[in-house]
Amino acid sequence: MSPFQLSVFWRLSLIFFFNSFLFFLDIFTAAVVATNCHHGNAQTLPGRTTAGNQSELKKVLGDESDGMAISFPQDSVCSWTQWLSYGTTAFMVGLLLGTLLGGALSDRYGKRPVLLVCVCMHAVCGVVPAILPQPHLFLAVRCLTGVCCCCINICSFSLAVEWTAPSVRLWPPAFLGFCFSLGTMVGPLLAWLSPTWTQLHLFLALPQLVCLPLYHSIPESPSWLVLMRRTDVLDRYRSKSVADKQCVDLLLGSTWMMQQTAAEALKDQAHGRNAFCDLNLLKHPTVLMRLCIMSYLSAASALTYFGICMNIGSFGVGVYSAQFFSGLAETPCLLIPLVRLGRRPTSMMTLFLSGTACLLSLMLSRYQCATSAGDAKLVMSFALIGKFCILATIFILALYGIELFPTVVRQRCVSLVNLSFRIGCLVSTLFPSNPNGAISLAAMLMYSSGPIIGCGLCLLLPETSGTPLPDSVEDCHRPSKHPLSVCAP
Incomplete structure (x- = not known):
């Protein structure tokens, strides 16, 4: 670098x-x-x-006393x-x-x-x-x-x-x-x-x-x-510096054609020629299917991640220590780029593991009456494993969504996927904890079932790792025979 x-x-x-x-x-x-x-x-x-x-x-708000x-x-x-x-x-x-x-x-x-x-x-x-x-x-x-x-x-x-x-x-x-x-x-x-x-x-x-x-x-x-x-x-x-000159030339050389295409698209939109055509492309079956799947995956990931984050004190462990270990559970995400399984297999694996971990956490807290400190830590451990896996999914989807959509509608599709993610964040606030401080049954079922369903939906998406970004809808159906060459930074 x-x-x-x-x-x-x-x-x-x-x-x-x-x-x-x-x-x-x-x-x-x-x-x-x-x-x-x-x-x-x-x-x-x-x-x-x-x-x-x-x-x-x-x-706390329900307790009133003169000796406060x-x-x-x-x-x-x-x-x-x-x-x-x-x-x-x-x-x-x-x-x-x-x-x-x-x-x-x-x-x-x-x-x-x-x-x-x-x-x-x-x-x-x-x-x-x-x-x-x-x-x-x-x-x-x-x-x-x-x-x-x-x-x-x-x-x-x-x-x-x-x-x-x-x-x-x-x-x-x-x-x-x-x-x-x-x-x-x-x-x-x-x-x-x-x-x-x-x-x-x-x-x-x-x-x-x-x-x-x-x-x-x-x-x-x-x-x-x-x-x-x-x-x-x-x-x-x-x-x-010389190194900075080489860096900028490499970055511009690798993205020059994409920027030229984007510049032409913006120019056409300014003259009112391609705006209606681009909107019609959103109705194309391939683009629409990918948009719906990615929107669901984003919403389900946000619901699970923020649901666990904002209720971290509901697992029977002190809130400060729980929040510390919550951050510690996310640090292995730095190793995600070392996984060479491709976008789709990695997404499926992390979604399935996240849903399974949340389901195990729910079963332990519901059917084993996790009241002791050891049981509470085990329940929180499974929940944090689910949080780590769903965070890994979010990282993969951030890049996966860019590579799935053609250039002419990529920004609109990514914006709609991000909107679905934020709607999932907002929905997570609708599942408060029970009066006894535990996460409700409905909330944990949502956190576990959403990623597992998303794992199956990933089978409908193509693999995009190492392939050029599609410029048109036709490119979405054409498997790349010349994947991007690996160039050192």
């Missing part, structure tokens, strides 16, 4: 590391409020083991804790809005400016609740945080992939996901050290504010610059 590529990746990895802090903020918020606002439960810092989930928060012990003013948070249970829903709505806005804004103004604006807003969103703890403002900030998180994901993944050679396109999603997992492990430690509402938000937001100046040197996507004919910026990137 050239020095310029390395600078891109370590800055994007830092963004993803901090992105996880506010992503799971609702879990920590519920734990802190349940500890400080619960009747007679103002414990010292080392002894906090309150489960951080919505069901625990609702139980709190660590911050009564009118700051404890007086409106009933609003906190809607924080996850507001965040998921923000993710959905970010899906609708992120792609369009990055295509229009470039991925770099959108990423920089969202990173700054993301850091500010972490500080605002600490300074102004108001219920409606908190929900609005959580929604805006969801928008920023989604736009950061869209722009970061695109920049990382477009600054990578085609032969190693699977590494950027895996590496950025690994950094997100590291942040998921560090976030619980900072939350555990934050016994109050104000300290929690400041501890999670201040590191992001300190690192903001480092992101200014993130470059723009070379593909977008070619499409916008910004050759002056490309020349500046190429003039940094």
Whole structure:
């Protein structure tokens, strides 16, 4: 990798590391409020083991007593804790809005400016609740945080992939996901050290504010610059060093034909000639079948992943340790690019293993009455295995979806698949935990059956690993006889 590529990746990895802090903020918020606002439960810092989930928060809200012990003013948070249970829903709505806005804004103004604006807003969103703890403002900030998180994901993944050679396109999603997992492990430690509402938000937001100046040197996507004919910026990137010149030439050489095709498509759309034709291609049986299958796989993956993430405190283990091991369970995703089974076999394997692990977790918790600490850890272990497998599926599908659709409708299809993913995130909030803190039977059945059904649907999709991206519907039916050659970065 050239020095310029390395600078891109370590800055994007830092963004993803901090992105996880506010992503799971609702879990920590519920734990802190349940500890400080619960009747007679103002414990010292080392002894906090309150489960951080919505069901625990609702139980806290039902306990009223004159002897309530709190660590911050009564009118700051404890007086409106009933609003906190809607924080996850507001965040998921923000993710959905970010899906609708992120792609369009990055295509229009470039991925770099959108990423920089969202990173700054993301850091500010972490500080605002600490300074102004108001219920409606908190929900609005959580929604805006969801928008920023989604736009950061869209722009970061695109920049990382477009600054990578085609032969190693699977590494950027895996590496950025690994950094997100590291942040998921560090976030619980900072939350555990934050016994109050104000300290929690400041501890999670201040590191992001300190690192903001480092992101200014993130470059723009070379593909977008070619499409916008910004050759002056490309020349500046190429003039940094000989290795950077070779890197940019390799990236532009491998994607030049694709960018030329995309430029012609945009030109035709501007004159109103091909827009109606492109929309008709969405009704083609092949494109429509692939779109429906990928949309289902994305929705099922999101439902399982976020369902387990947001209810991690429902497995009978302390919320901070559970969240730490939740991040630890995701770190092996860095090894996914080493699996040489192809897109379809890997997707089928991870979907089946995820559904099976969730089903085993459900059976253990339901039929073996997992009440002891050992049984609870076993139940959580199966759930985390299912979470790891479904996360691996998400990484594969992110690239699989790009390779399945023809160039003329690829962006529209990918946007619809991403929309299905965010709808699955929003649906996951409709399955709250039981009053006893356990995940409901209906929720666990959804988490286990969805991936298993998706495993069977993958049989209807073709294998795309190592094949050129299709430019038309006819290319979708034509098996490639000349797969892409492996070129070193």
